[in-house]
Amino acid sequence: MIVEVRGLQKSFGDHRVLDGVDLDVAEGTVLALLGPNGAGKTTTVRILTTLTRPDAGTVRIAGHDVVREPEAVRAVISLTGQSAAVDDRQTGRENLVMAGRLAHLGRRGAGRRADELLERFDLAEAGARRVQHWSGGMRRRLDLAMSLVGTPRVVFLDEPTTGLDPASRLTMWDAVAELVTTGTTIVLTTQYLEEADRLADRIVVVDGGRVVASGTADELKTAVGSERLELTFADADVRDRAAGLLGPAAVPDAAGPRLGLPTDGSAAHLHRVLDDLSAAGLGASRVTSTRPTLDDVFLTLTAPAARVLELSR
C-alpha cells in the first residue's frame, strides 16, 4: 500500500473533524474520498500532504511517516488544492518553469518540462499569455500540470472540478484518466458521485469524520439496494390485478398506475415477467429498469436518520 492511514484523529478546538479514519491505497490506483461538506475530506488531505499535524493516528506515504519524515513525503507527493495555486500575473509557462525550478530540474530541464506539460494539457497555445486572462477550466488544468512537474508518485486532488462548467469538467476528467495510465496513484476528494463513479477504483464514503462505507462503485451500489423493474399499466385496476399475479414482491406505487418489482437484472427474468403478464391479458405499457445510483448510496449512507427512514419508506 503506497498510502496507509490508521486511526486518524483531528480536532479543531472542541470540534472533532476526524474521528478514527483508516485508509489504504494501492499503488497505481485511484481512491475517491466522497462526502458532504464538512465531512473531513480536506482535513484528511491536508494531513496526508504534511500541511496539518494529526492529533492521533499514523499516516505513511510510500513508507514514510508524514509527521516524522515530512521532507521525504513531500518528495513523492503533490497537492492540487481547492483554490487554483497559480500566479495570475505570470504566464502559464512561467508558472510551470517556476515549479520546475523548485523541483530542481535546472533551467533547461524546467523549460523542457513546462513545454511538455503545456502540450499535454492542451495549454500550449495559451502558454505565453498571463493566467489572469485564462478561463477557470484552463487555470485548473494549469494547477494540475504544476503539481505534476516533479513527477510525483502520489497525486492529491482536493475537489478538482468544483465550480467548473460541464465541458471543463470533462476535460479535467480526461486529464486525470490519462494520469492514471502513467501509473500514478491518485487520491481525490469530491462531492460529486458521478466523478467518483467515473474516476475511482475505490470509493471511501466519509461523513462526520468517519468512514461510513468503502468499496468499488458497484459494491457500494449493491450494498444499498438491488435492481428494480418499474412497470406502468393503463390504470390502477390493471395494476392491482398485475400485482396479484406477481405476488407479494411487487410493490404498487401510490402515486400512479405503476408497480415496482425486484429483479436480478437478467433478460430471462424480464422475459418471464412480461410473458406472465401478457398471458393473463395484463400488458404493461412501459417497463424501466433502475439500478441504485451512487446518489442513492450517498444519501442513504450520509443522510441523517430521519431521511434514511423516509427513503426506505
Next chain:
Amino acid sequence: MTTTTVLPAHDGLRAALSDSLTMIGRSIRLTRRDVETLVMSIALPLALMALFVYVFGGAIRTGGEYVDYVVPGIILLCAGFGAASTATAVAADMTGGMVDRLRSLPIRSSAVLTGHVVASVARNAVSTAVVIAAAVAMGFRPDAGPVEWLLTAALLLFYVFALSWLAAFLGVLAGSVESANALTFAMVFLPYLSSAFVPTSSMPAVLRAVAEDQPITPVIETARGLLTGTPIGSSAVLAVLWCAGLLLVSVNAASWAFRRRTAS
C-alpha cells in the same frame, strides 16, 4: 521532529539558495506587472513631496531650504508604502492556495518570504531613485560626497530590508489581504509622527516624546545629516540599533507566524 530521509538534490545551502532565487525572481516579476501598486508606491510620495515643498513648505521654518529638509522624510515615507504592499502580497499568497502548494514541495518554505522581501527592497530602490531625481528637479541640493551617498544608500537599504520583514510578518499574521492593509497602517502613518516633515521641537511635549523615541526619526536625522550636513550626533547609532532590532524581531516573528499558520 527529526528528518531521517532527505533527497540529496534538496539538501544543503545550494538548494536553499536556488529556491530563494526562484522565489525572488517570481516576486520581482509579479511586482513589475502589478502596475497599479507600482505606480501608487511612486506617485503618492511624489505627490506628497510636491504638496509639502510647494504648499505647506512656505509656512514651515526649518532653518534652511525646506526641500532639503523634507526629502529624507519623503524617502522613508516611500519605503513605508513599498513595504506595505509587501504585506498584502504575502497575505495573498497565504490565503490563496500558493502557500499550500509550496509547503507540500520539498523546499525551504522560508524561500517564499525571502522572495517577497528581496523584491520589496528592489522595488524600493527604484522608487527611491525616482523620488530623489524628482527632488533634485524641485530644488533639492544635497552637499553629500560619494562616501555620504554610499552610507545613505546602505542605511536606507538596511531600513527598507528591516521594514519589509516587518511587513512580511504582518502579511503572514493578517489572514486576509484586507486586514494586511489595515495592519500596515502604522508603517505608513509613523513617518508623519517623526521629524520627517517638521522639526520635533515644534510639537507639543507628549507628541515630541513619541516622535523623538520612535525608529523613524533617528533614521531620518542620519540620512538628513549625511545628505545635507545637519548634525547627526547619536542618531546614527540609534538608527542602526533600531533597524537591527527591528530586523531581528521581524525575521523571527515572520518565521514563527509562518510555521504556526501553516502547521495547525
